[in-house]
Amino acid sequence: MFQGSMVAIVTPMQKDGSIDKNSLHDLVEWHIASKTDALVVAGTTGESATLTGAEQADIITTVVKQVNKRIPVIAGSGSLSTQHTIELTSHAKQAGADACLIVTPYYNKPPQNGLFEHYKFIAEKCLIPIILYNVPSRTQCDLLPETVARLAKISNIIGIKEATGKLERAQEIAKLCGKDFLIFSGDDATAMDLMLNGAKGTISVTANIAPRKMRDLCAAAIAGNKQLAEKINNDLMPLHKKLFLEANPIPVKWALHEMGLIPSGIRLPLISLDAKFHSEVREAMQSAGAMDQLVTANSGISS
Numbered sequence: 001m002f003q004g005s006m007v008a009i010v011t012p013m014q015k016d017g018s019i020d021k022n023s024l025h026d027l028v029e030w031h032i033a034s035k036t037d038a039l040v041v042a043g044t045t046g047e048s049a050t051l052t053g054a055e056q057a058d059i060i061t062t063v064v065k066q067v068n069k070r071i072p073v074i075a076g077s078g079s080l081s082t083q084h085t086i087e088l089t090s091h092a093k094q095a096g097a098d099a100c101l102i103v104t105p106y107y108n109k110p111p112q113n114g115l116f117e118h119y120k121f122i123a124e125k126c127l128i129p130i131i132l133y134n135v136p137s138r139t140q141c142d143l144l145p146e147t148v149a150r151l152a153k154i155s156n157i158i159g160i161k162e163a164t165g166k167l168e169r170a171q172e173i174a175k176l177c178g179k180d181f182l183i184f185s186g187d188d189a190t191a192m193d194l195m196l197n198g199a200k201g202t203i204s205v206t207a208n209i210a211p212r213k214m215r216d217l218c219a220a221a222i223a224g225n226k227q228l229a230e231k232i233n234n235d236l237m238p239l240h241k242k243l244f245l246e247a248n249p250i251p252v253k254w255a256l257h258e259m260g261l262i263p264s265g266i267r268l269p270l271i272s273l274d275a276k277f278h279s280e281v282r283e284a285m286q287s288a289g290a291m292d293q294l295v296t297a298n299s300g301i302s303s
Contacts, residue, residue, distance in 0.1 A: 002074070005214040007040065010208055013262075014265045019055060035215045041073060042060055060073075080107050090125070105139075112147045134164065145169065149177050158182055159182025159200070160181075160184065162184070170194050184202060188240040189240040205243050209252065246273060247270065255285055
């Protein structure tokens with residue numbers, strides 16, 4: 001169920017920061033039409049850090065209902081609080097999400113045993129497939145392979161989004177956890193190499209802008225077609241890099257607005273992309289053929 005190009009979808013907002021459900025609806029339909037393999041909702045790219053609990057729950061419920069099992073929906077439900085994570089994860093299960101993506105607790109700096117107990121407690125309380133999410137560059141908390149191996153023995157902890165961008169880290173996790181434990185890239189620039197070495201897909205920022213090419217890239221890499229994967233990846237590499245000129249999701253939301261797919265809103269403390277980066281992101285979008293991938297049915301998306 002969980003493989004391929006899994007878009008870490010943005011949360012569209014109006015200029016005042018209010019959530020634009022009409023644009024969210026249209027984005028979801030665009031991704032389904034573009035053959036995106038799964039939606040990751042209310043994650044980092046979805047600005048989970050500035051969503052209220054009620055907003056996060058509502059977005060998850062809304063998307064799950066709209067998708068109606070056409071593709072898997074993975075709900076972002078992690079926080080720095082174990083109890084709050086349980087509340088969000090329980091809601092996602094009740095809403096019908098297919099799995100939850102749970103980031104390591106940020107700011108607290110728990111030790112490895114604390115991380116193990118955190119995830120173990122959540123998994124025991126919330127019987128839904130759980131994907132661990134390790135992104136130490138943002139959280140200052142690194143879930144080490146040995147701890148992942150301990151957690152992999154818990155039946156409903158099914159995989160990890162590994163966002164260190166280090167191939168050797170993913171290889172070590174695979175060795176310790178076995179072939180049934182799913183490894184997903186959380187770093188678009190190195191995702192192809194990870195998939196060519198056994199990862200089952202990527203939870204992608206780039207897929208927001210170029211969903212069809214990301215889907216084709218993932219399919220080729222997972223199938224072991226290195227030549228085709230490299231060809232597609234070369235077109236996408238400028239996007240992989242330029243979408244992180246400023247903190248995610250600043251560049252990707254600017255790019256989607258530039259494409260006419262969402263309004264310009266983003267929540268403080270994040271702000272719109274600095275004008276000095278506009279030309280670089282535009283060039284990356286052109287290199288990826290992003291404007292050519294728009295679905296004509298989306299012409300009514302609010303801007």
